[in-house]
Amino acid sequence: MSEPDVVSVRGLRKSYRARVVVDGLDLDVPAGEIVGLIGANGAGKTTTVECVQGLRRPDAGTLRVLGYDPVTQAGQLRPLVGSQLQDSALPDRLRVAEAIDLFSTARARAGGELLEQFGLAARRRSVFSSLSGGERQRLFLILALLNRPRLVILDELTQGLDPAARRNVWAAVRQLNDEGTTVLLVTHEMDEAEALCGQVAVMRSGRVVDAGAPADLVERHASTATIRFSMPDPPAGLLDLLRRLDGVRQVERSGALVTVRGHRRIIAYVGAALVRWEPVPTDLSVHVPSLEDALLGLLNGETGEHGEPVACTPADKELAGGRR
Amino acid sequence: MSTAVGRLVRAELALMTRDPLVLTFVFAFPIVTMLIIGGAFGTTPDQAFDGVNPAHWYVASYLTVVIAATGLVMLPVHLASYRERGVLRRFAAAGFPRWSFAIAQLIVGLLTTAVACALLLAVAAPVYGVPVVHDGWRVAVALPLGAIAFVSIGVLLGSLLPSARAAQAVGLLIFFPSFLLGAGGPPPHVMGSVVRQVAGPLPLTLLTNAVRAPWLGLGPATGSLIGVAVLAVAATVVAAYRTAL
Numbered sequence: 001m002s003e004p005d006v007v008s009v010r011g012l013r014k015s016y017r018a019r020v021v022v023d024g025l026d027l028d029v030p031a032g033e034i035v036g037l038i039g040a041n042g043a044g045k046t047t048t049v050e051c052v053q054g055l056r057r058p059d060a061g062t063l064r065v066l067g068y069d070p071v072t073q074a075g076q077l078r079p080l081v082g083s084q085l086q087d088s089a090l091p092d093r094l095r096v097a098e099a100i101d102l103f104s105t106a107r108a109r110a111g112g113e114l115l116e117q118f119g120l121a122a123r124r125r126s127v128f129s130s131l132s133g134g135e136r137q138r139l140f141l142i143l144a145l146l147n148r149p150r151l152v153i154l155d156e157l158t159q160g161l162d163p164a165a166r167r168n169v170w171a172a173v174r175q176l177n178d179e180g181t182t183v184l185l186v187t188h189e190m191d192e193a194e195a196l197c198g199q200v201a202v203m204r205s206g207r208v209v210d211a212g213a214p215a216d217l218v219e220r221h222a223s224t225a226t227i228r229f230s231m232p233d234p235p236a237g238l239l240d241l242l243r244r245l246d247g248v249r250q251v252e253r254s255g256a257l258v259t260v261r262g263h264r265r266i267i268a269y270v271g272a273a274l275v276r277w278e279p280v281p282t283d284l285s286v287h288v289p290s291l292e293d294a295l296l297g298l299l300n301g302e303t304g305e306h307g308e309p310v311a312c313t314p315a316d317k318e319l320a321g322g323r324r
Numbered sequence: 325m326s327t328a329v330g331r332l333v334r335a336e337l338a339l340m341t342r343d344p345l346v347l348t349f350v351f352a353f354p355i356v357t358m359l360i361i362g363g364a365f366g367t368t369p370d371q372a373f374d375g376v377n378p379a380h381w382y383v384a385s386y387l388t389v390v391i392a393a394t395g396l397v398m399l400p401v402h403l404a405s406y407r408e409r410g411v412l413r414r415f416a417a418a419g420f421p422r423w424s425f426a427i428a429q430l431i432v433g434l435l436t437t438a439v440a441c442a443l444l445l446a447v448a449a450p451v452y453g454v455p456v457v458h459d460g461w462r463v464a465v466a467l468p469l470g471a472i473a474f475v476s477i478g479v480l481l482g483s484l485l486p487s488a489r490a491a492q493a494v495g496l497l498i499f500f501p502s503f504l505l506g507a508g509g510p511p512p513h514v515m516g517s518v519v520r521q522v523a524g525p526l527p528l529t530l531l532t533n534a535v536r537a538p539w540l541g542l543g544p545a546t547g548s549l550i551g552v553a554v555l556a557v558a559a560t561v562v563a564a565y566r567t568a569l
Contacts, residue, residue: 102332
C-alpha cells in the first residue's frame with residue numbers, strides 16, 4: 001500500500017475581505033517528494049502554505065497535513081513542520097546562538113553542526129540585526145531544519161542569496177530530502193524549481209492551473225526550441241532540407257541570419273544536417289525552452305514565446321505529485 | 325528551563341538587558357520623578373495627604389508607577405513590534421505552544437516590575453525613608469494583582485495596535501494621564517471635583533489606592549482591591565486569548 005500524501009488539500013478557499021486569494025485549490029504533496037509551488041506575485045502561494053501550516057484559517061476546503069487538520073490540530077502539527085516563512089523576522093538583538101537555543105526542542109539536531117554547514121559558525125554571537133540578507137535566510141533555514149521536521153515548507157528559500165550560497169542551500173535541501181523529509185517549496189526562481197523539484201504546481205489567481213514534473217510542464221507549454229545561425233549565402237537545398245526535418249515548424253531567413261523553430265528534437269536533426277554542408281556555421285545558438293517559458297505561457301494563458309499555442313490545462317488533469 | 329515558556333523567558337530577559345531605552349523608562353523614570361515630586365512637597369505631614377508625610381505618600385504611590393510604566397509603555401511597544409515584524413508568526417510556525425508566549429510575557433513583566441520596585445525602594449530608603457507597612461497582607465495581594473492586571477493590559481494593547489509606533493503613542497497617551505491623575509500627580513484632595521471623578525475609576529488610581537491606603541494605614545481600600553482583582557482576571561483572559569499562537 002502506498003504511503004499517504006503528506007499534504008492533501010481539497011477545495012481550499014481563502015479571502016481577505018472581498019479579495020479572493022485562494023479559490024478552490026487542490027494540492028497533494030506525496031511523502032518524500034520535493035514539490036514546488038510557483039506562480040506570479042499574488043497568485044495565492046504564500047496564503048496556501050500558511051493555511052497548510054495552520055497559520056491562517058481557510059474559509060472553505062479540507063486540509064490534511066501529516067494526518068492532522070491544521071485548523072483544529074495545529075498544536076500537534078506545527079512541531080512536525082519546519083518552515084522558513086516569507087516576511088518574518090527575529091528580535092533585532094537576539095544573537096544567532098540564542099536563536100538556535102530558543103527554537104530547539106527535545107528533538108533538535110546539534111545547532112553547531114547546522115551553523116557550520118550553512119557557514120554561520122563565525123556569526124554565532126552576532127545579533128540578528130547585524131546579519132546580511134543572505135545570512136538571515138540561512139539562519140531561517142537552519143531554524144526550519146533544526147527540530148528534524150517531517151515536512152519542511154520553504155517560502156522564497158534563496159531570496160537574497162549569492163550564487164554560491166544558493167548552491168549550498170540547494171545541496172542542503174537535496175540532502176534533507178534524501179534523508180526522507182518531504183519539502184514544499186514556494187519559489188519565484190524557476191531554475192530553483194527545476195533543480196530541486198520532482199513535481200511543480202503552477203498557481204494563477206488562487207488555483208492550480210497545471211502540475212507535474214518540470215520537464216512535463218515544459219513539454220506541454222513551451223516545447224518550442226529556437227536555433228539561430230549565420231550563413232551569408234545558404235545553399236537553396238539546405239533551407240528546403242531544414243524545412244522537411246521532423247519537428248521543424250518554421251524556417252526564417254533575415255539577411256544572413258537563419259532561424260529554425262520547432263520541437264526540441266530539432267536540435268539534433270538541425271545539427272546533424274548542418275555538419276553535412278560546408279562551411280559549418282560558427283555562431284550557432286540554441287534556445288532550449290525552460291520551466292520559465294512554460295510558466296510565462298501558462299500565466300499569460302496565451303501563445304507561448306516561441307509561437308506555439310499554449311493551453312491552460314485544467315486543474316484536475318494532474319495535481320502536484322498527484323495520484324496517477 | 326527547557327520548556328517553551330522557559331526558553332522564551334530566558335530569551336526575553338536577555339533581550340531586555342540590551343534595550344537601554346526601555347530599561348531607562350521603566351527603571352529610571354519612576355525613581356527620578358519620585359525624587360523630584362517627593363522633594364517638592366517635603367516631609368512634613370499634611371492634611372492634603374491624609375495627614376501623612378508627603379514623601380512617604382509618594383514612595384507608596386510610585387511602586388504602581390513602575391507597574392504602569394511596564395504595562396502601558398514597555399510591553400505594548402514590544403509586542404506590537406513583534407507582531408509587525410512577523411516574530412510572533414515565526415514562533416507560531418515553529419510550534420511554540422499556544423499559550424507559551426502570553427505566559428512568558430506575564431512572567432517577564434512581573435519580574436521586571438519586581439526588580440524595578442526593589443530598585444525604587446532602594447533609592448527611596450536613604451533619601452525619604454520607606455514608610456512602615458500597616459497592612460502588609462493587603463499590600464502583598466494588591467501589588468502582584470496590579471502587576472498582573474497592567475502586564476495583561478500591556479499585552480492586550482500590543483496585540484490590538486497595528487504597529488510599534490501606534491503602540492508607543494497610545495501607551496504614552498494612556499500612561500501620562502493615568503500617572504498624573506492616579507499615582508504620581510497631586511493628591512486627590514487638591515483636585516477639583518470633576519477631575520477627581522475622572523481620576524477615581526482609572527485602573528492606576530484603583531491600584532494606587534489598593535496599595536497606598538493599607539500601606540500608610542489610611543484604610544483597607546477593599547473596593548479598589550476588588551476592582552484591581554476583577555481587572556486582573558479580565559485583562560489576563562482577554563490578553564491570553566489575543567496572544568495565543
